[in-house]
Amino acid sequence: MYDVIVIGARCAGASTAMLLARQGYQVLVVDRATFPKDIPHGHFIHRQGPRLLQRWGLLDRIVATNCPPVTAFTGDDDGITLTGRDLIVNGVAFGYGPRRIVLDKILVEAAVEAGAELREGFTVESFTSDGARITGIRGCIGGRGPIITEQATVVIGADGRNSVLAQTVQAPKYEVVPPLTCWYFSYWSGVPVDELRVAVRGKKVVFAFPTNDGLTGIFVGWSSTELVTVRSDIEGQMLAAIDEVPDLAEQVRAGRREERLYGMTDLPNFFRKPYGLGWALVGDAGCHKDPYMALGICDAFRDADLLVESLDDGLSGRRPLEQALAEYERRRNEATMLIYRQNLDRAQFKPLPPEMLQLRLALRDNQEETNRYYQAIEGMISPETFFNPENIQRISAQANTEMVKS
Template structure:
């Protein structure tokens, strides 16, 4: 019997498990992915995020993944452009942009150090119940094929916006809105900038920032209604936006795209009731918002 089983070992689940483990609770953390594994997801951590990592003693591990601190912010809203330094929180730099494979590994390693039992490559097939509440999970180890049943006083769903735990307990949604934007992004090498860039031009939103190993992430959002048009020619739509912003086009002029384009095109907005008898939801499972 565990005090808690956390389903989902990425940033929300791993950090939750780590904090519980540090308090002395017996915790099992499971995920169907085998780590480290990349995930197509935004990953700039701003202000209070780095402060939390520093408080947990993990910020130096992030920088050790060859992820630079970002201290300068360049914003351009078409008729107003500003360059400056955002406020640090407790003396911690404004932001960092670690790839998810790196961030998640740092958090999972910290959870293990806190005494958490971690099983990656583990698929949850069922949430068990005694009729009064959730009592645990039944799942299968992908490597051995073994089916196991684990029980806990509390089962925590950190399994994303399509949370199976939320579906199993029929967690009510008490506020929701249609998707607002769709996003595509990729990574460039040889970009001469160490700043966070934020542009808002012609109903497009652009975020760009340095990440691990000398790469530079570039994320562009269009209105959700334009998804079909953008999807038909992602590279063309992407570069049309870039070339329409002279300052952005200038820093990419001699750069090289290092990876394919990734999309984030299913971005519902909702708040679910995040707790009930024997269960709780954290991260996107309980609250998912368009970036």
């Protein structure tokens, strides 16, 4: 009998298992995968992600895998280009792009080091219940063989957007928006990108960032309405999109693609109620978002942290468990809802709101404030210190004065 069983041992599940085990709980974490194992998803970690990894003592391990810190961000929205530089606070850069085969292994190892029991190659097929509460899992090694049952006070689904636990308990969904974009990506050598580059071109977007071993990941996202055209010639469509970013295209032509093209198309947007009697959800299982703003991993880390605080309250008896888990849902939604909706706007390739456009225009040629703009967006300084009416007015006035002078 465990305190907690976690299904899924990647960003959400391994982090949750590690944090619970560090608090002394008896944790079993299972995954049908055997690690190290890659997963064809993106992996740029920013916003609260790097700070949490540092707090957990894992950031140095990630950097040590030959994964460079990323301290510059160029956002290029249909021709308005802004580069934030020196985006590093207390030695923590704004972003890191470790390959998933590297990141997930470090997380799984940290969970085991903390005392969690790891069962790899184990597929959860169904659940035990006492008629009201979920009380455990049933599954088997390698998808066949004898059925094994394990029991726990709480079963956590960190098993991705098609979560078997969420489907079994019929976790209610809300804020549902069907898939908006489709993505193809690969990795190049000889393309010396040392920043996060995001270039929007009409109804498509090109991302580039450095990852392990000197490779550059290049991801292209299109509106889902373009899927048939994109699929008719994936490589040609990818290169055509990259060609619309001329300096990157030049580097790509001089470099070499080292891996096959990967793609993902079925990417719905939703929240799920993340708890019920004897169960909870974290990561993509609880809230799945379009990859546009690269929020999945950093949000999975944050939600693991929030969930473990609530579970600790409940399991230690400080509060009734379901009340503590209701607090988890409230805090998760408070932290996510605004950016979730902004992400939907971006994934629909809506134009920037006029006030944002004006601000970006005013920031051109103002490096110091551009750096602060990106720091505020990335949560490296409190957003209110930048996005307050007096500051925005001051930046606009400064830009007007410069314009008159020239």
